[in-house]
Amino acid sequence: MKVRAQCSLKVINIPGGGSFLLWTLVVQLVLCGNGVYAAEGTKSCKLINESDSERKVLNRLEALAHKNFTAETTVGTESYSYVFQLCGDAGGVPGAGVIQYDKKTESKPTVVGMYNATQAIGGSDWVMLIYNNGDKYDAHCSQEMRKAMIMISCNKTVAVGEMRVMLEDRERTQDCFYLFELDSSALCEVVESRISAGSIILIIGFCLLAVYLIGGFLYQRLIVGAKGMEQFPNYAFWLEAGNMMADGCDFVCRSRNREDAPAYRGVATESLEEEPEERDDHLLPM
Numbered sequence: 529m530k531v532r533a534q535c536s537l538k539v540i541n542i543p544g545g546g547s548f549l550l551w552t553l554v555v556q557l558v559l560c561g562n563g564v565y566a567a568e569g570t571k572s573c574k575l576i577n578e579s580d581s582e583r584k585v586l587n588r589l590e591a592l593a594h595k596n597f598t599a600e601t602t603v604g605t606e607s608y609s610y611v612f613q614l615c616g617d618a619g620g621v622p623g624a625g626v627i628q629y630d631k632k633t634e635s636k637p638t639v640v641g642m643y644n645a646t647q648a649i650g651g652s653d654w655v656m657l658i659y660n661n662g663d664k665y666d667a668h669c670s671q672e673m674r675k676a677m678i679m680i681s682c683n684k685t686v687a688v689g690e691m692r693v694m695l696e697d698r699e700r701t702q703d704c705f706y707l708f709e710l711d712s713s714a715l716c717e718v719v720e721s722r723i724s725a726g727s728i729i730l731i732i733g734f735c736l737l738a739v740y741l742i743g744g745f746l747y748q749r750l751i752v753g754a755k756g757m758e759q760f761p762n763y764a765f766w767l768e769a770g771n772m773m774a775d776g777c778d779f780v781c782r783s784r785n786r787e788d789a790p791a792y793r794g795v796a797t798e799s800l801e802e803e804p805e806e807r808d809d810h811l812l813p814m
Contacts, residue, residue, distance in 0.1 A: 569593045573615040573625075574644040576660065585650035589614055589657070589680065591714040592688065599708065600631075601693040607631040612678060612691055612708060614657070615643050625659040626676040626706070639663045640706050641676030653682035653715055669704035676706045683711035 570586045570593050594616040600609045609629045611619040618624045625643035641659025649656040662674030683689060689711035698704045723731075744761020748754040757763055 573646040582648045585648040597691040599691040655680045668698040678708045680710045682716040
């Protein structure tokens with residue numbers, strides 16, 4: 529199934545709008561040439577067993593649809609190149625999802641899998657795409673049809689990575705397959721940053737504090753004409769509040785005796801009473 533572009537040019541008659549009409553035609557022709565009107569995304573893929581779950585998995589690959597990915601491999605004396613397209617004609621071959629080129633013989637491409645016989649299996653950060661009904665093997669795997677398996681994994685560092693050929697398992701009687709790997713950030717879940725209520729309160733508090741300090745400083749300096757520490761907004765209030773908090777902390781937290789320790793051991797701390805002055809006037813001769 530080949531997707532064809534069907535573009536219809538709409539002409540809008542506007543008095544004196546010759547330039548507008550020209551630009552409208554140019555834009556529509558460019559969009560048609562780029563296939564914007566024809567692109568159907570992953571809808572071009574036909575699932576073998578159509579289900580909502582598989583269709584949802586396939587829709588996660590929408591950003592990769594109708595793009596060609598190439599890979600090369602050499603096994604012994606054999607050298608091949610592969611072309612993969614998601615829900616589109618790989619290498620221009622109608623209906624082919626993955627094709628194989630023999631770089632030595634340069635013969636016509638071998639269809640490894642068709643996108644009209646698709647299976648899709650997915651996890652939280654990966655999707656396994658399976659294309660079935662490829663060309664039959666000549667002498668391997670009981671001459672069954674080829675099958676391509678493409679493992680597409682999440683990789684936040686690249687938009688679309690390079691396709692890699694991991695394995696061609698054909699040394700069995702049935703269920704042979706080609707295995708490819710591809711990394712893309714399109715499969716990565718978008719993590720929404722959420723700020724807690726406490727963080728919001730702290731941010732608002734810091735913003736109000738900054739406005740209070742900066743605005744009060746400018747008012748005290750420019751309007752009142754204060755200098756030094758008096759430029760601090762409500763300096764007298766905060767000074768008195770600080771003294772009160774210090775007194776409260778001193779009263780609550782300090783439990784030791786506030787009287788000074790005696791300088792020498794054995795000396796009483798009580799203040800000595802002054803002894804009455806003895807007068808010896810009576811000893812004088814009269």
